[in-house]
Amino acid sequence: MAAFSFDKLVIFGVGLIGGSLARALRERGAAGGESGGKAVGNAGSNAGGGARKVIGVGRTTASSARALELGVIDGAAALDDDRALADALAGADVVLLAAPVAQTQPLLERIAPFLDARTIVTDAGSTKADVVAAARVALGARIAQFVPGHPIAGREASGVEAALPDLYVDRNVVLCPLPENAKASVERIADMWRATGATVHEMAPPQHDRVLASVSHLPHVLAFAYVEQILQSRDAALRFAFASGGFRDFTRIAASSPEMWRDICVANRDALLEEIDSYTAVLAALRAAIEAGDGASLETVFARSRAARADWQHRAAQPAAANGGESSK
Amino acid sequence: MAAFSFDKLVIFGVGLIGGSLARALRERGAAGGESGGKAVGNAGSNAGGGARKVIGVGRTTASSARALELGVIDGAAALDDDRALADALAGADVVLLAAPVAQTQPLLERIAPFLDARTIVTDAGSTKADVVAAARVALGARIAQFVPGHPIAGREASGVEAALPDLYVDRNVVLCPLPENAKASVERIADMWRATGATVHEMAPPQHDRVLASVSHLPHVLAFAYVEQILQSRDAALRFAFASGGFRDFTRIAASSPEMWRDICVANRDALLEEIDSYTAVLAALRAAIEAGDGASLETVFARSRAARADWQHRAAQPAAANGGESSK
Numbered sequence: 001m002a003a004f005s006f007d008k009l010v011i012f013g014v015g016l017i018g019g020s021l022a023r024a025l026r027e028r029g030a031a032g033g034e035s036g037g038k039a040v041g042n043a044g045s046n047a048g049g050g051a052r053k054v055i056g057v058g059r060t061t062a063s064s065a066r067a068l069e070l071g072v073i074d075g076a077a078a079l080d081d082d083r084a085l086a087d088a089l090a091g092a093d094v095v096l097l098a099a100p101v102a103q104t105q106p107l108l109e110r111i112a113p114f115l116d117a118r119t120i121v122t123d124a125g126s127t128k129a130d131v132v133a134a135a136r137v138a139l140g141a142r143i144a145q146f147v148p149g150h151p152i153a154g155r156e157a158s159g160v161e162a163a164l165p166d167l168y169v170d171r172n173v174v175l176c177p178l179p180e181n182a183k184a185s186v187e188r189i190a191d192m193w194r195a196t197g198a199t200v201h202e203m204a205p206p207q208h209d210r211v212l213a214s215v216s217h218l219p220h221v222l223a224f225a226y227v228e229q230i231l232q233s234r235d236a237a238l239r240f241a242f243a244s245g246g247f248r249d250f251t252r253i254a255a256s257s258p259e260m261w262r263d264i265c266v267a268n269r270d271a272l273l274e275e276i277d278s279y280t281a282v283l284a285a286l287r288a289a290i291e292a293g294d295g296a297s298l299e300t301v302f303a304r305s306r307a308a309r310a311d312w313q314h315r316a317a318q319p320a321a322a323n324g325g326e327s328s329k
Numbered sequence: 330m331a332a333f334s335f336d337k338l339v340i341f342g343v344g345l346i347g348g349s350l351a352r353a354l355r356e357r358g359a360a361g362g363e364s365g366g367k368a369v370g371n372a373g374s375n376a377g378g379g380a381r382k383v384i385g386v387g388r389t390t391a392s393s394a395r396a397l398e399l400g401v402i403d404g405a406a407a408l409d410d411d412r413a414l415a416d417a418l419a420g421a422d423v424v425l426l427a428a429p430v431a432q433t434q435p436l437l438e439r440i441a442p443f444l445d446a447r448t449i450v451t452d453a454g455s456t457k458a459d460v461v462a463a464a465r466v467a468l469g470a471r472i473a474q475f476v477p478g479h480p481i482a483g484r485e486a487s488g489v490e491a492a493l494p495d496l497y498v499d500r501n502v503v504l505c506p507l508p509e510n511a512k513a514s515v516e517r518i519a520d521m522w523r524a525t526g527a528t529v530h531e532m533a534p535p536q537h538d539r540v541l542a543s544v545s546h547l548p549h550v551l552a553f554a555y556v557e558q559i560l561q562s563r564d565a566a567l568r569f570a571f572a573s574g575g576f577r578d579f580t581r582i583a584a585s586s587p588e589m590w591r592d593i594c595v596a597n598r599d600a601l602l603e604e605i606d607s608y609t610a611v612l613a614a615l616r617a618a619i620e621a622g623d624g625a626s627l628e629t630v631f632a633r634s635r636a637a638r639a640d641w642q643h644r645a646a647q648p649a650a651a652n653g654g655e656s657s658k
Contacts, residue, residue, distance in 0.1 A: 102624075152571060152573045153573065153574070154573070154574065154575065155574070171573065172570075172571055172573070174571070201571075210564075211564070211567060211568055211571050212571070214559060214562065214568045215559070215568050215569070215571055215572040215573070215576050216572075216573065216575055216576065218555070219555060219575055219576060219579040219580075220575065221612075221615060221619075222551060222555065222579075222612070223579060223634075224615070224630060224631050224634045225608065225611045225612045225615050225630075226547070226548060226551065226608065227633075227634035227637050227638055228611050228615075228630050228633065228634050229604075229607055229608045229611040230543060230544070230637075231633060231634070231637055232607070232611065233543065233607070235539075235540070236637075238540060239540055239543045239544050240544070240637070240641050240644070241501075241644075242481060242501055242503070242530075242540050242541070242544055243544040243545075243641065243645075244481045244482065244483070244500065244501070244544070244545065245482070245483065245484070246483060246545055246548055246549065246581075246582045246585075247544050247545065247548060248642075248645070249578040249579070249581045249582065250548040250551075250552060250578070250579055250581075250582060251548075251638050251641075252575075252578045252579075252638075253575045253578065253579060254634045254635065254638045255634075255635050255638040255639055255642070256575075256631075256635065257635075258627075258628045258631035258632040258635055259628060261627070261631050262624045262627045262628040262631060263624070265618075265619045265624075265627050266619070266622050266624050266627070269619055269620065269622065272619060273616065273619060273620060275558075276612065276615075276616050276619070277616075278558055278561070278562070279554065279555065279558045280609065280612065280613075280616075282554045282557050282558040282561065283550075283551070283554045283605065283609065284609075286550060286553070286554050286557075286605075287602065287605050287606075287609075289594075290550075290594045290595070290598055290601060290602060290605070291598065291602055293595050293598065295431075295591045295592070295594075295595050298587075298590070298591045298594050298595070299587045299588060299591040301553060301554075301557050302553050302585075302587035302590050302591060303587040304556075304557065304560060305552075305553045305556035305557050305560070305583045305584075306583065306584050306585065306586075306587055308556050308559070308560055308565075308569075309556055309580050309581075309583045309584040310584055312569050312572065312580075313577075313584070315569070315570075316572075316577070
């Protein structure tokens, strides 16, 4: 496990992703927090004392209350409270944005006036080209402080209650370093993720967005569309009543956060449209084979898919580093 | 649990579905089998002695060897061996066809000359209109002996090694009784499935095929098409390397049997084409919303899907009988 220590980590949006990072660092010894749960409003008052604190920032004080109660964070601040926000950010080593991607620019604009020159900001957004563009607008000349990132780990459950200390173990984290980033800044964020058990890779933002459009965004859209199609049928209740195990797994991701996926679809529009179009073409070809009763073609495609899926399953059971991609290690 | 006893059950195709029935009846006391595994070829030689035997019939003697070894069946016969087949079928109470649906007609044609007048034949095919048509051709005037059925339970794993004694617990079994069936014959098959822990429903074949096209056949086609679309991309290996948990569940059914799904697609062509077309229309509408950057529409559809999926999950956790549909109980 990589070494990573810090005095203060500030997480904007302590839900599944931010909460899991906090829990992972805490359980692996990087974060302190004797007994978790300082009173809301005292955020960061001990900052700089080497206390290894994790501070959560939510839209309101209430939104961090549960995270405090669970001991996931040591202190909390509300985004709309200037003093609390300034306190929270003072002396921060790392700031993580873990909110739906459309909030990147307003969040960074809100943070910028209080941002220490030594603080490194990173994010956990599912798209990267739009996040980089937003960060450039919001941070201007301070863009070097922003290291774009994406931990590829999720559950259909959301919120801090769903946060797990081992969510990132053997998972992939993609960093998309900017030309302006100091090498040390990128390494620091990479070390943070490695400390959670993840494997860190580097990609350019457009490559990241193409790959994720394919293996994550497209299947979410397909699953949402599938449930919607049943809902539009006249006998939806009867259909649901006879849905079984295959249906359950296929539609699990259709229970994901509508707000998060709305943002992803809008943010990664071009790459996603390309995937939808090529998927639609493949589906049309299968449709034609079904209409023609062309069993041989169907079996060929099905057998190829089965073999590829089995091969993927086999590789996925190996350590993450063996999964290919470009590792920054 | 419903009462069901028999002297001899003959299963054509002792794989996941047939093997799980045999194991369920055995573990629930309906089937005997002191120490499983009589020598291949002795099939049915003790028939009529009230021995509650399960006989497996495979394409060759070798294909039943593993089922015998595992104690799933008490005896085995090869389809191409006239004497063994006659022995197996002599005095059978129930015959279950558990082979890909395209084999229904040749199997029944092969069975017909050896079929006792008192034997009830049923099947486990995933489609019903085509199976009924095949049975009418193969059995002619003896069609009253055939009670079409479909246990809605599957795994992507296939073969007798994947058979589970509790595969049918709280699952739905659909029977599609024919006008010619005696009520007692239908009840006997219903009792057999209830003895495995399943809930039995009745539907007309076209209704069954429409419902299953929607909740089972379409998602399989969509999942196969999705993996195929990745395989057709230039950077398939990179994509697979960054696929994660959502991908895993969404594509699980793309590892299903190519032969079985080829047959289902061909057999249920019309209902499946209708589902593909209406799905394609829904996907096109989502595509348009993504292209237009219409986040509000996307969020509405995603939220509706999420709510419906959550509601389904909640109902699925209830006893099967509460799931709606037309119960024959």
